[in-house]
Amino acid sequence: AKLFMDKVPEGASVLEIGPSAGGFLSHLVGKYDLHAVEWNPEDAKFVREVGEIPCEECDVEDAFPDKKFTAIVARQVLEHTEDPYLFLDTCRRKLIGGGWLFLELPNANNALTAVYGIPSFQDWWFSAPHLTYWEPETLMNILDATGFEARVKTTQRFGIAHAMQWILKGSEMKDTKAVAPIKPVHPKHPLGPALNRIFARIDKEYRIQMETLGCTDQLRVFARRSEI
Numbered sequence: 001a002k003l004f005m006d007k008v009p010e011g012a013s014v015l016e017i018g019p020s021a022g023g024f025l026s027h028l029v030g031k032y033d034l035h036a037v038e039w040n041p042e043d044a045k046f047v048r049e050v051g052e053i054p055c056e057e058c059d060v061e062d063a064f065p066d067k068k069f070t071a072i073v074a075r076q077v078l079e080h081t082e083d084p085y086l087f088l089d090t091c092r093r094k095l096i097g098g099g100w101l102f103l104e105l106p107n108a109n110n111a112l113t114a115v116y117g118i119p120s121f122q123d124w125w126f127s128a129p130h131l132t133y134w135e136p137e138t139l140m141n142i143l144d145a146t147g148f149e150a151r152v153k154t155t156q157r158f159g160i161a162h163a164m165q166w167i168l169k170g171s172e173m174k175d176t177k178a179v180a181p182i183k184p185v186h187p188k189h190p191l192g193p194a195l196n197r198i199f200a201r202i203d204k205e206y207r208i209q210m211e212t213l214g215c216t217d218q219l220r221v222f223a224r225r226s227e228i
Helices: 002-007 041-049 084-094 119-125 136-145 160-169 192-213
Strands: 013-017 033-037 069-075 095-106 148-155 218-225
Touching: 002 095, 002 218, 069 084, 084 095, 084 136, 095 148, 136 148, 136 218, 148 192, 160 192
Parallel strands: 013 033, 013 069, 069 095
Antiparallel strands: 095 218, 148 218
16 A cells, blocks of 8 residues: 555545455545445445445446546456456556556466475465466566556565475465564563564565565556556
8 A cells, every 4th residue: 555655646536446345445545536346245335334435346347437547456356357458458448548557466476386386385376266377577468468558566475484384384374474574482582582583584585585586476566557
């Protein structure tokens, strides 16, 4: 949300596609003119009634037909669409000239499959809900073909503890430790601060190397509609 707010001026009209219960949008309340499209009826109702954000449950193309948006957000959505070209073209047509498109999606070059080759991770990763898989070059190509000027950034969301869980145990780390830097020593232990700093440095270095080598778990895209 902070990266989004750094790019998109306050007061802009924003549409999030697939917001789930509206966690991302909750950070933008009061700063933007917010709208949403969500296909899960319970989540859509929550966004409307609790988040007080207009939320439709139809196809993206049919949503808010008389409105153009300054920015569209689609996090963990593109890989689930049957026709990615049509989806991105629809987003382009719903944006004003020069409008922003913000995407987040899994990276096909994720080290857990592309480098470590962990069979249990591959069985989990290549799942039925994921209809397509993307790496930076293919993502840039389709964005260019659909009329966007884009910058694709490789981003490591999960820490080294999550990677080690897959490597050593062949299973997912499901709690917040998967994202947060690992702190194996209780902070009140006399050695806690010193040892936890070592693990924090290791975790930070791991994330930096994943991003440098391009084998992160996520891709993050800021794109702009080419036509002004």
